[in-house]
Amino acid sequence: MLGDATYGFSAKIPALVLAQLRAAGHLILTKAEALSPLRLAVVAATLRAINAVARVSAASHDAACALSDLAATALTLTGEDQPMLACMLMLPVAADWPPLYLLLSGVLHRNGDKLLRIKGVIRSPAGRLLIQTVRQSVHPPENLPEGIGADNELTIIGHGFQHSQVFDPSL
Structure with a gap:
């Protein structure tokens, strides 16, 4: 450019x-x-x-x-001029999709103007699920086959936020 x-x-x-x-x-x-x-x-x-x-x-x-x-x-x-940041959220245990969906929806509702994407793989009772969000929209999970890569990790990409603020319920 x-x-x-x-x-x-x-x-x-x-x-x-x-x-x-x-x-x-x-x-x-x-x-x-x-x-x-x-x-x-x-x-x-x-x-x-x-x-x-x-x-x-x-x-x-x-x-x-x-x-x-x-x-x-x-x-x-x-504001939006801030450089892009990425951080990882490690889920300590396997997560079920409905509660995780509620959590992600709340996080996006509160921080959606700052968070561009959340993506990762979780281990759920239904197997491995690909989790994706774009802006303020949570996409339906996709079933993944067993394979390489870590489970229960979400990558958060955005600007103008700090890792500690994303999931802080007091904010």
Whole structure:
């Protein structure tokens, strides 16, 4: 994805731009010559905070140029602009689907604007079940055959939350 380095970052990144930044495999800052090395390093650090796996590079007058080796702190992002986070929830014992569905529904209702996806495999009396949520929707579980991978682990992906807050009933 190409981005004009001279635009930098505004107070809030539009959702479509943010989605593109998060999905990109390579982020190229164009017009890099227009920024000071420190400002360019800050923009690059902010892009890395938004998408930690994408390669970030710079270009000037249609040619690649080096990014500064300056240590720079990413700009503070708020709300949906915050970088994606992932955490694991380990269920101590096999869970039955109906109570887990109620728990996930409550968590999504309270945190749905922050949680993009919850996915994992649980061991239930009915066997192994694939559990998936997207935004505020809990998908029906899918039966899985026995196989590799851990049971009773859920991965939570979102932004603007702390692991300890997701399942805290006092919030």
